[in-house]
Amino acid sequence: MTELIKVQDLKKQYENDEIVTKVLHGVSFSIKQGEFVAIMGPSGSGKSTLMHILGFLDQLTTGKYFFKNNDTSNLSDDQMAEYRNFEIGFVFQAFNLLPRTSVFDNVKLPLTYAKNPGDINDKVKKAIEAVDLTHRTNNLSNQLSGGEKQRVAIARALVNDPALIFADEPTGNLDSKTGGQVMRILQNLNKQGKTIILVTHEKYTAEHARRIIKIRDGLIESDFKVTNHIEINDGDELLK
Amino acid sequence: MIIIDTIKMSLKNLRVNKMRSFLTMLGIIIGISSVILITSLVAGAESLIVNQIQGIGTNLIAVLPGASDEDGPPAALYGIVITTLKDSDVEAIKERVPHITAGSSYVTSTEIISSGNQKATVSMFGVDSDYPNISETSVDIGHFLTPEDKGSTARVVVLGSQVAEELFNSQIAVGQKIKIKNDPYSIIGVMKSQGTVGFQNVDNAIFIPITTAQRKVLGINHIGFARFKIDHQDNIPEASIQIEELLRDRHNISNPTEDDFTVNNTENALAILDTVTGALNLFLVAIAGISLIVGGIGIMNIMLAAVTERIREIGLRKAVGATSSNITTQFLIETIIITFVGAIIGMLIGTFIAFLISLGVNALGYDWDFVITPVSIIISSLFAIIVGLSFGVYPAKKAASYDPITALRYE
Structure with a gap:
């Protein structure tokens, strides 16, 4: 498998007035295409900052970040926006759907900013189909349940066919059953070849991934393959 | 997109x-x-x-008594009575200034008229026979005042349509009489309805010969103002000057700043x-x-x-x-x-x-x-x-x- 992400001695610090806060102290790892990786750590460990940098929402202070073998350490704001649009799909804990907007229009949003969106109708319908929400296409976002909202968010992350999907605590606002449904969708997407990075502080959620990178105090504490990862299948008791 | x-x-x-x-x-x-x-x-x-x-008529020149103040309208507009303008001036202008196709002296007042028990308050116009031509109107029934009526200071009257309606309902008013200040006047015509013209309801007006109005109703020998109709718009400035010169000559005025009259036209007003x-x-x-x-x-x-x-x-x-x-x-x-x-x-x-x-x-x-x-x-x-x-x-x-x-x- 080819390498999708490679970071070398990545450091990040925030400067506020004269106070310097060091968040990442130098992390190095790589992720191959088609992997399902959980970045795990307690709050304040730096896992969110790492996700923001890997997801082109924030810039690193020093070190190198290669995406698809391109050095992306020093991109302009507009270049970062283009990467986010074209290469990355985000799934957030709080769903972040546009209020009072249809499922279709929510899923369409990334294509609105795409340089070559292609057949928008077809892409949106396929993404909604992938999360089993075709019957809800014309419903407004505020008419959906929490699980449905998160599935719309996943469809939105998928619609532009990105190389990488970030899921930031995707089950944090859901009960275990709907959380299970969301994890199953992510696992199915991974089986179809999508690279997924799951950011979580929960061991149980992290164990749905095939590999866990543990972060603590801005450094990688451990990086290992999950031998007995939790696999959710379509007929599982949990989903009923 | x-x-x-x-x-x-x-x-x-x-x-x-x-x-x-x-x-x-x-x-x-x-x-x-x-x-x-x-x-x-x-x-x-x-x-x-x-x-x-424009309802007053087009291509008109008005002559008002009194000097025109640079800073405002003629004194006549404020209700100050100036007696310098006479009907003879108007007759002379009509006779000597070319391009004039019609002209009339005007005196106006408000009178109470009666027919039997019916009374009405109306605007009274003392005018010449040219009035319908100047105001672009005509009589509906009967005929308008004639030069002979003016010459003989005849007690004849033409009613506005509303006056005729009020005093005689739908009956024919021509041939009947009305009283103005207790004197009887023969009705010789009724005007067509014209509505408000120059902010004055001419349907609620009566028209009598200028001489009759001056001598028998008002007891004056000056006029309120005069209007002249010019054959073409382009001739208005020339006619205005000629009227001014003629009036100065008649009133023995050598210096235009001492004018005791004002010549005005609708174009100026517009x-x-x-x-x-x-x-x-x-x-x-x-x-x-x-x-x-x-x-x-x-x-x-x-x-x-x-x-x-x-x-x-x-x-x-x-x-x-x-x-x-x-x-x-x-x-x-x-x-x-x-x-x-x-x-x-x-x-x-x-x-x-x-x-x-x-x-x-x-x-x-x-x-x-x-x-x-x-x-x-x-x-x-x-x-x-x-x-x-x-x-x-x-x-x-x-x-x-x-x-x-x-x-x-x-x-």
Whole structure:
């Protein structure tokens, strides 16, 4: 498998007035295409900052970040926006759907900013189909349940066919059953070849991934393959 | 793509928050509707005055007694009686000035007339036989006053249509008599209905020979004013000068500053009217412009609140690939759409009120045109867009300045 992400001695610090806060102290790892990786750590460990940098929402202070073998350490704001649009799909804990907007229009949003969106109708319908929400296409976002909202968010992350999907605590606002449904969708997407990075502080959620990178105090504490990862299948008791 | 989506979304936002959208737009609605209403009213009033002046007759020269003050209208207009102008002056002008096709002396007063038990208060006009020609009207029944009536100071009268209707209902008035100051007058004709002319209801008037009015009714030998009809508009200036020269000669005046009369024509009056309405329009539009700026500030306020309210949405849009300029464009378009929709509503309201006013004034019997000038529509639309652009920039820039992580985390 080819390498999708490679970071070398990545450091990040925030400067506020004269106070310097060091968040990442130098992390190095790589992720191959088609992997399902959980970045795990307690709050304040730096896992969110790492996700923001890997997801082109924030810039690193020093070190190198290669995406698809391109050095992306020093991109302009507009270049970062283009990467986010074209290469990355985000799934957030709080769903972040546009209020009072249809499922279709929510899923369409990334294509609105795409340089070559292609057949928008077809892409949106396929993404909604992938999360089993075709019957809800014309419903407004505020008419959906929490699980449905998160599935719309996943469809939105998928619609532009990105190389990488970030899921930031995707089950944090859901009960275990709907959380299970969301994890199953992510696992199915991974089986179809999508690279997924799951950011979580929960061991149980992290164990749905095939590999866990543990972060603590801005450094990688451990990086290992999950031998007995939790696999959710379509007929599982949990989903009923 | 982005622009079409943004326009659709802005319109949706307007629909969803109806009350708030309305209040946001209120300043613009009031501003634009006042621009439309005011310009329409000024144009309507202008048309009313023009129609009234032109209703007196076209290609007319009026001669008023008394000097024309540089700073104001002739004294006669203030009700000061000046006795310098005589009917003989008018006769001389008619005889000696070329291009004049008709001319008449006028004396006017208000009289109570009676027929049997019926009484009526009417405007009395002492005029010449040329009156129908000058005022572009004619008799409906019978005939008008003749030069012979003037020569013999005959007690004959022509009634306005409304007077005939009031005193004699639908019966034929011609041949009957009315009393003016207890003297009987034979009715020789009834005028066609003409409505209000020169702000005077000529249907509620009676016409008697000028000489009869002077000697038998009013006991004077001067006249109120005189009007002359000129064969062509181009000859009006020349005829005016000739009238002035002739009157100076007759009144033994060598220095024009000592003139005891004023020669005026309708073109002069209309030119003055143009200047006045132009200034009025400019002044009123400036006031409406101020209200638009106030409205714009209101919109900026609401947009700033909307930006704060939608920080998470801004964060999300940036997370899925929107650039800062995409966000700026979005909020700018939203502001412009709000002002533009407000402008359209304002135009409709302004037009509607102007229409109602024109209906009302017309119902009162005045000839008021309902005018919506294209200039006012263009100025309003441009102003709305300029207000939207200038007051939308700051909120839009503020919206675009949020970095996506902070915006997504905003509570």
